Amino acid sequence: MPATRPATPAANRKSHTPLLDVHDLFxxxxxxxxxxxxxxxxxxxxxxxxxxxxxxKTLGLVGESGCGKTTVGRTILRLIPATSGSVLFEGHDVLxxxxxxxxxxxxxxxxxxxxxxxxxxxRMTVQQIVAEPLYVHGMxxxxxxxxxxxxxxxxxxxxxxxxxxxxxxxxxxxxxxxGVARALALKPAFIVCDEPTSALDVSIRAQxxxxxxxxxxxxxxxxxxxxxxxxxxxxxxxxxxxxxxxxIVEQASTEALYGDPRHPYTQVLLSAIPVPDPxxxxxxxxxVRALDRDDNVPSPINVxxxxxxxxRCPLYAAKGRPVECRTLMPELLPRKSDRSHAVxxxxxxxxxxxxx
Ligand code: SF4
Numbered sequence: 001m002p003a004t005r006p007a008t009p010a011a012n013r014k015s016h017t018p019l020l021d022v023h024d025l026f027x028x029x030x031x032x033x034x035x036x037x038x039x040x041x042x043x044x045x046x047x048x049x050x051x052x053x054x055x056x057k058t059l060g061l062v063g064e065s066g067c068g069k070t071t072v073g074r075t076i077l078r079l080i081p082a083t084s085g086s087v088l089f090e091g092h093d094v095l096x097x098x099x100x101x102x103x104x105x106x107x108x109x110x111x112x113x114x115x116x117x118x119x120x121x122x123r124m125t126v127q128q129i130v131a132e133p134l135y136v137h138g139m140x141x142x143x144x145x146x147x148x149x150x151x152x153x154x155x156x157x158x159x160x161x162x163x164x165x166x167x168x169x170x171x172x173x174x175x176x177x178x179g180v181a182r183a184l185a186l187k188p189a190f191i192v193c194d195e196p197t198s199a200l201d202v203s204i205r206a207q208x209x210x211x212x213x214x215x216x217x218x219x220x221x222x223x224x225x226x227x228x229x230x231x232x233x234x235x236x237x238x239x240x241x242x243x244x245x246x247x248i249v250e251q252a253s254t255e256a257l258y259g260d261p262r263h264p265y266t267q268v269l270l271s272a273i274p275v276p277d278p279x280x281x282x283x284x285x286x287x288v289r290a291l292d293r294d295d296n297v298p299s300p301i302n303v304x305x306x307x308x309x310x311x312r313c314p315l316y317a318a319k320g321r322p323v324e325c326r327t328l329m330p331e332l333l334p335r336k337s338d339r340s341h342a343v344x345x346x347x348x349x350x351x352x353x354x355x356x
Pocket of ligand 1: 263264265307308309310313314315316325330344346347
């Protein structure tokens with residue numbers, strides 16, 4: 001991530017008070033087929049995910065496309081219904097509260113979407129887009145509303161003149177700033193950032209990440225940063241969770257996860273980060289190739305038995321295909337040497353583990 005600022009030291013951020021507590025979250029989608037459209041199978045998009053997030057903190061959620069990370073974000077906000085589990089936010093279970101309470105909670109829980117082109121209504125002016133949540137929740141009208149929109153645009157680095165223009169008149173980065181202004185309108189405490197930079201040019205990404213960091217410092221926001229870009233996640237997150245086929249396979253502080261990744265999947269993902277040094281790149285190539293074999297990519301509808309990663313796992317192959325990897329799903333357990341670092345692997349602290 002060139003041109004981004006140094007990551008905000010965790011010590012400078014707000015308290016560790018848990019703001020969000022996700023417990024055993026499941027989201028399965030029925031797969032229908034046949035003439036009568038009967039349920040034939042279940043797509044296990046989210047399969048028992050648990051984590052908590054403190055006020056003013058950022059949790060990065062990473063993994064390949066289709067691993068379930070976006071579904072986690074949307075299920076937490078109840079944009080899609082969960083199959084089971086609980087999501088405690090400021091003392092309320094988001095998944096079971098009534099409509100009135102949910103409406104109030106939604107003021108405090110917002111989302112920034114991946115696609116700054118598709119997420120803004122092209123027929124609405126910027127003023128209408130940013131003002132909409134304030135208007136819908138009856139929080140401002142008339143000149144107060146216009147002043148509020150003007151202040152929000154200023155907060156995200158746009159001029160007040162932008163109010164009367166339409167989304168197509170702006171660049172991708174500017175559109176994402178409009179999306180951020182809309183998310184901030186109701187003064188939330190928590191924002192799901194769903195791949196907020198992946199549709200942007202590399203040169204613009206750092207600006208948006210810096211903006212999110214500045215807003216976090218100014219407003220004490222908590223972020224769930226969903227991304228497949230491990231560089232972005234490393235820069236902004238206090239803690240990182242790695243997902244594979246609906247489950248968290250490793251979770252640790254950013255420093256521990258990037259400095260000492262213990263799960264073979266995390267190691268492969270980190271190996272795939274572009275490295276300018278050709279010697280280092282060559283040393284990482286075998287692991288990358290192990291993940292690129294498309295014929296080994298399992299389907300979330302037909303998850304492999306045992307450890308779901310075993311058909312692609314370099315350590316499984318290196319260890320002579322141990323039977324437990326094929327038959328037993330490992331639990332997500334804290335490491336003996338670092339209780340805040342959890343790994344889902346039968347050989348977590350194995351000294352023979354590749355890389356690390
Ligand atoms: Fe690989 Fe086995 Fe660990 Fe799964 S449990 S990550 S297959 S070594």
